[in-house]
Amino acid sequence: MTDSTDGTASADTAHRADRADRADSPTLRERLRALPVFGADLPGLDVDAAPDDPVTLFVDWLEDAVAAGVAAPHAATLSTADARGRVDARTLLLKDVGPAGWSFATRSDSPKGVALAENPHAALTFLWRERGRQVRVRGPVVPLGAEASAADFLARSELSRATALAGHQSATLASRRDYRAAWDAALARVRTEPETVLDTWTAYALEATTVEFWASSPGDGQARLRYTTSATAPRPGDEPSPGWTKELLWP
Known part of the structure; x- marks a missing residue:
């Protein structure tokens, strides 16, 4: 005992x-x-050499991140607010950037698609931690039309299309077994009907009115450069944008 x-x-x-x-x-x-937050070998931001438009600088930074081997350099956080002002955020992939804006795609009946229909103003945030750089893009979001949406959907992998077709995004799921059965059926459909397009799949473009570049470098501290315009980015065939205003911000 x-x-x-x-x-x-x-x-x-x-x-x-x-x-x-x-x-x-x-x-x-x-x-x-x-x-640790950033490494020691950071390119920083040369504000004196910055181009007159933010698209050029963004593409330069994106290509730098790709060349540096940054994981998923095209990943961005999309922030939205619905009609009641409730804010949400999620990560998605950039599809393109150019005169039409920053392009991405999702279901129009998803939470982000519904929020964009109620309040089209949104923001994209890119963080390239390994390069000590961040970009914030803000402005209205517009659908790019059925043709662009279908082309984007068909350009996705079979597995990605099956995921989109399997069920209503963000709806309550009873079990993983139900999901797997629906996903298997959707994948079979994609393979037997390769031209199938989800009717709610929508390509969007964020027409930037503000683009902000932030960079950190060991020897020069931090730098913030903001581009603003009073007009949205032009669509193909439209008149050119009136231009961008550049201004430095306190970090």
Whole structure:
């Protein structure tokens, strides 16, 4: 038989040892603050050499991120707000950028598609951590039409098209088994009917009115450069944009 007093003493000793171990261990806050953010070899931002339009600078930075081996350099956070002002954000992939704006695609009946229908003003945020750079793009979002939407859908991989066709995005799912059955059926459909297009699939363009570039570099601190225009980006065949205004911001 074990003496209850000895058992209590052993438990107290173990408890004190556990508290001592926790006291010696860094807190989550301390561990987060100790994490590295950027590397030492950062290109920064030469504001004096910045071009007159933000698309040129953005493409330069994107190509730099690609060349540097940044993972998913075309990934961006799309931030939206619905008619009631409720803000949401999610990560998606940039499809193109040019005079028409920053292009992406999603289902028009998804939460982000519904939010864009209620309130077309949105923002895209790109972070290239390895290069110490961030870009924020803001402005109205417009659908690019049925032809562009169908072309985007058909350019996706079979697996991606099956995922889009399998069920209503963000709807409640009863079980993973139900999802797998629907996904398998959708994949079979994609392979037997390769021209199938999801009717709610929509290509969009964010017509930037503000584009902000931020960069950090070890020797020069931080730099922020903002481009603004009072007009949306032109569509093909439209008159040229009146131009962009550049201004420095305090980091």
